[in-house]
Amino acid sequence: MNKMTVKDVDLKGKKIIMRVDFNVPQDKKTGAITDDTRIKAAIPTIDYILKNNPKKLILMTHLGRPDGQVKETLRLDPVAQRLQELIKTPVRKLNDCVGPEIAKAIDASPEKVILLENLRFHAEEEENDPAFAKQLASLADTYVNDAFGTAHRAHASTEGVAHDLPAVAGFLLDKEIEYLGKSLEQPDKPFAVILGGAKVSDKIGVIENLLTKAQVLVIGGGMAYTFLKAQGIAIGNSKLEKDKIDLAKETLQKAKKAGVKVILPVDHLVVDNIDTPTKIETTKDAAIPDGMIAVDIGPKSIALFCDTLKSAKTICWNGPLGIFENDKYAKGTKEVATFITTLKAKTIIGGGDTASAVAKFGLESKMTHISTGGGASLEFMEGKVLPGIAALKDKQ
Numbered sequence: 001m002n003k004m005t006v007k008d009v010d011l012k013g014k015k016i017i018m019r020v021d022f023n024v025p026q027d028k029k030t031g032a033i034t035d036d037t038r039i040k041a042a043i044p045t046i047d048y049i050l051k052n053n054p055k056k057l058i059l060m061t062h063l064g065r066p067d068g069q070v071k072e073t074l075r076l077d078p079v080a081q082r083l084q085e086l087i088k089t090p091v092r093k094l095n096d097c098v099g100p101e102i103a104k105a106i107d108a109s110p111e112k113v114i115l116l117e118n119l120r121f122h123a124e125e126e127e128n129d130p131a132f133a134k135q136l137a138s139l140a141d142t143y144v145n146d147a148f149g150t151a152h153r154a155h156a157s158t159e160g161v162a163h164d165l166p167a168v169a170g171f172l173l174d175k176e177i178e179y180l181g182k183s184l185e186q187p188d189k190p191f192a193v194i195l196g197g198a199k200v201s202d203k204i205g206v207i208e209n210l211l212t213k214a215q216v217l218v219i220g221g222g223m224a225y226t227f228l229k230a231q232g233i234a235i236g237n238s239k240l241e242k243d244k245i246d247l248a249k250e251t252l253q254k255a256k257k258a259g260v261k262v263i264l265p266v267d268h269l270v271v272d273n274i275d276t277p278t279k280i281e282t283t284k285d286a287a288i289p290d291g292m293i294a295v296d297i298g299p300k301s302i303a304l305f306c307d308t309l310k311s312a313k314t315i316c317w318n319g320p321l322g323i324f325e326n327d328k329y330a331k332g333t334k335e336v337a338t339f340i341t342t343l344k345a346k347t348i349i350g351g352g353d354t355a356s357a358v359a360k361f362g363l364e365s366k367m368t369h370i371s372t373g374g375g376a377s378l379e380f381m382e383g384k385v386l387p388g389i390a391a392l393k394d395k396q
């Protein structure tokens, strides 16, 4: 990567502000962190900075999508607690991320490592508001970006702040770009992409560009139902992105023209209620009965997905194929994940939740690479310049 890193700047005696992606999966009921991969992934950079005697290391991240409001369940206290355990160094967690009181609290903190409160409690973060970015910048002397998972967002903490301070990359960002760049430049063919998950409107747009790279596209999870609807198939109350139906239709036509094989689920596990189901059934075909919600792909789809993937030489996967957090809805994701580990193929997994699924099934060491970024790795794969990376200083 042609960007300066923490190794290229003087850290001693300086206040360093570092954007990390600690947007970790949490248990819906208790708020407990269910997977700390993203916290662990930032530790090499944190350790390196601390070894170089900075005055302070100020960490900042978002958690979830609170949409500019303070949401008690999305405060970062559990993240600070886990970070402190992992780095074996005390962490001071503050209750906001900007303002004179925060600047004072940082200076007064006996702890060297500070974690600011969830950036997305302020709408200005996602608006990339220059005044908000300046407030963040005013807390430090140097900016480090190690948030690969959020590098596709042009937000105040990932892009704006880089205009106000010397801005360099951390080791995770550098490593992710290096790896994905090398392995996806000329992937061994057939190259298959598996797309699932819940961020349909965010990620459906990447497919068009992927049609020039991949030979096979397997679509499951929350991503599948907008495509099935576009084909006139009944989807009950399953996840639907209404204003993307036309885009899904066009995408399917473009894929046909480009000769890219698109595989969608042919059966599903459906429930009447996600959290408290009284009915759990497998459909006989792709159609979903009225009032029912698809929570996983069905057994015929598992077989079809595995059969489609068996000859792939490179597989990139973002987005679980069902609501795997619930063991009853995890079979599709688990079986396909297990199957691809048996292939002679390069397996690249990306995304906070997909990585967490792979960890839950104990398959981490059997995949070729696990990236901390889902949307970020998809946009990188498309060939887009990620704004969080573009804003950093070029190597001289």
Ligand SMILES: Nc1ncnc2c1ncn2[C@@H]1O[C@H](COP(=O)(O)OP(=O)(O)O)[C@@H](O)[C@H]1O
Residues within 6 Å of the ligand: 196, 197, 198, 199, 200, 220, 221, 222, 223, 239, 294, 295, 296, 318, 319, 320, 321, 322, 323, 324, 325, 350, 351, 352, 353, 354, 355, 373, 374, 375
């Ligand atoms: N059929 C489905 N309906 C609703 N949500 C789903 C479905 N299948 C998967 N999901 C959800 O998608 C979420 C992850 O999506 P996303 O954030 O896009 O993936 P990643 O973090 O790997 O990039 C998971 O929390 C999972 O429960």
Ligand SMILES: O=C(OP(=O)(O)O)[C@H](O)COP(=O)(O)O
Residues within 6 Å of the ligand: 021, 023, 064, 065, 149, 150, 153, 199, 350, 351, 352, 353, 372, 373, 374, 375, 376
């Ligand atoms: O979890 C993330 O992305 P992912 O779900 O695509 O892996 C990142 O932290 C970005 O979060 P966002 O999609 O709310 O901007």
Ligand SMILES: [Mg+2]
Residues within 6 Å of the ligand: 351, 352, 353, 374
């Ligand atoms: Mg996610």
